[in-house]
Amino acid sequence: MDFIYINQNVLDNLFYILVSIFVFFVLIDNFKTLKNYQKTFITACMSLPSILCMKFPIYIDEYCIHDLRQIPFLIGILYGGWPVGAALLIISLAIRFFIYGFNSLTLIVYIVIFILTALFSKKFSMFNRKNKLIFSVLLSLCLGILTTSIAVTISDSFRVTEAYMFYFIFLPPVVMFFVVYIIEILGDAISIKSKIAKLEKMEVVSQLAASISHEVRNPLTVVKGFIDLLKAPNLSQEVREQYFQHVVRELKSAETIISDYLAYAKPATEDIGIILIDREIRSIIEMTKPLANMNSVKISEELVPGITRGNIQHFKQCFLNLIKNSIEAMPNGGDLSLVTLVSKFDIIIEISDNGVGMSKEQINRFGEPYYSTKEKGTGLGSMVVVKTIETMNGKIKINSVLNKGTTIRITLPIYTS
Template sequence: MNFIYINQNILDNLFYILVSILIYSILLDHGKRLSQYSKTLITACMSIPIILCMKFPIYIDEYCVHDLRQIPFIIGTLYGGWPVGAALLVIILTFRFAFYGFNLLTLIVYIVIFIITALFSSKFKNFNRKNKLNSSILLILFLGILTSFISLVMSDYFRITEAYVFYFIILPPFIIVLAVYIMEILKDAILIRTQMVRLEKMEIVSQLAASISHEVRNPLTVVKGFVQLLKAPDLTQEVKEQYIEHVVRELNSAESIISEYLAFAKPAIKKVDNILINREIGYVIEMIKPLANMNLVNISEQLTPGITRGNIQHFKQCFINLIKNGIEAMPNGGELSIVSYKNNFDIIIEISDNGIGMNKEQINRFGEPYYSCKEKGTGLGSMLAVKTIQTMNGTLNINSVSNKGTTIIVTLPAYHEDYSKK
């Protein structure tokens, strides 16, 4: 044996096999609907290299032509079981006879390969990676020797040469172990990726739960204290009313935290309406002016009429949170500017303050469910705002300089009602 046998045809056959395995793994990973039809998918992906290997074979000498069609055939049967193997057997025989004519020996050889591989596939699936690699080598060596013996018995013209030993006995184990190893690596990568996504979701949920538990516990502790004070027999009616007012305020605070969490946990918009940007933001400004006055913040507005599509209540809550953040960013008072304008395709809303500003890390982490620039903040309001804007197919960008101020730029798709009715 020498390396003169490694020619371009072998590399071509190997290329067809490896690329098909890669395509199969990509489709299985990213196509959620396709994953339901994994057997059909592996049949289609393994049939391509089978056909290409036969179409562009390996020329051993002028009397012998070989290819690596048995590799994808065996891989498909091992991973897909007998249904995939049966489908690939039909494909391999159909194209073999179409390209080179009917041959009884070929028919018997591939039926034998199918039966043995299909019977072994159920055990193969339960092996770990090491055992799969070892068993695949032993399987293809056994099949190579067995089919060679069958060919010697059935054909008077069949000869075992040095080239035959290399191509039929020695080379296939190296190729199948490479193919199985890549299949296993890609399967593990898909599994690890799925587990990482699940762990990230669980981490977010745990962080949210911890944050909400902490924030809700505080007002409930206050409520508990005032309820206990209400038991005192010598309280005047005025004091009782003050205590009750404190209880109601703290309960409203807890309810607000829980509502924001539920809005994030169930972000799907059930009702979609036309949103008049200038009118709805005007309502929000009127609602939040008392808070602005308490914080010595002056709000100026310049709103251009425009229409977008979304849930009105979520839209209002989104801008309440964004404007409230701007007000709270100016603890010593200041100016808050709200401007909206539009172009042919988008409506742009800018909320600018001259408060404490944000650094680069705070900008990058804006909207994370457990991160807030405020000491007592949960980050739920910003998270809800970002999620609402994303659900409306919009974008949110932040320009900020520490101790100079922040501008939040919200871009939403403009809705042209006249065009939509045509």
């Protein structure tokens, strides 16, 4: 019989094993709840290639059936422990006997493999990657030699052919090496991804903490200074009132910073309700008119009715920040325009000014913690804007030219009852 060591059936068996491993890690990475049922999931993912390897073996002769079903069997035991191994043993034997009939030699061989591998599974989990690779190769090789010796001893008709030596003794250790290596790499990748996400969150928290402590300390220092001045015995009532006004102003400044931080940090899923876009924006315009008048800014509006859903207070805070930013971007006066457009699925809100504008770097960094285009800004206001829009499943786009103006285009999903 012409014998080809690496043929299509070998590649098929390898394909079944590798795809199952990739599917396992993809689902574990994207569905965190599966980690609570990891052993059950390992059993399912390792059962499938075992069954497929048996159904489509490498080759069949009159003495024995060869395939790579022992690879997912060993992987399941080493990474899932004896409970996974016991489940895989039952499934593998049941399918094997269903397809090819009962064979006592197969039963003995796989029970031996299960017992010996399960004994080392706990120790295997404590190894580093290098030791896992070495151990898996040696384990597979030793089990191949041991089970072959058992088969030769028990069955007089069992023959150790050249093909058997390659597929059952030499090939499995090589496959085990690469499979364990891939599992370790994928596991490390998921672990590193999780650590990076945590580090990014911690970095944001540290930046926010630095910003809050720095910005709140300034007004509090001023307040402390004025309180000390108020202790002077010969202050006139007029001067005392001025000092009180300064204290109140600085305390309001500190309150605004803390409010912006809380609006960014706390969950925005509470108090979700209907938002009448045109009505809420008109009320915000009325609130900002005194500031606009002080800066000689003329506000024009073209608002059409539109409804969306979200937290009304956060929505107001978001657009209050945007309109204030636009007004403050025109220190020498200018025009501020607010326009809303309604389509079948979206509501578009455009805020345009002819102020100082923004550079590409400033646009790209809009919403970053502790970054602001203002000399005394904290960046919290822009973070509130970005988070609010994201929470409402909206999008924000900024077009700006330095010394010519900025247009902010916000798209929100329309609500239809």
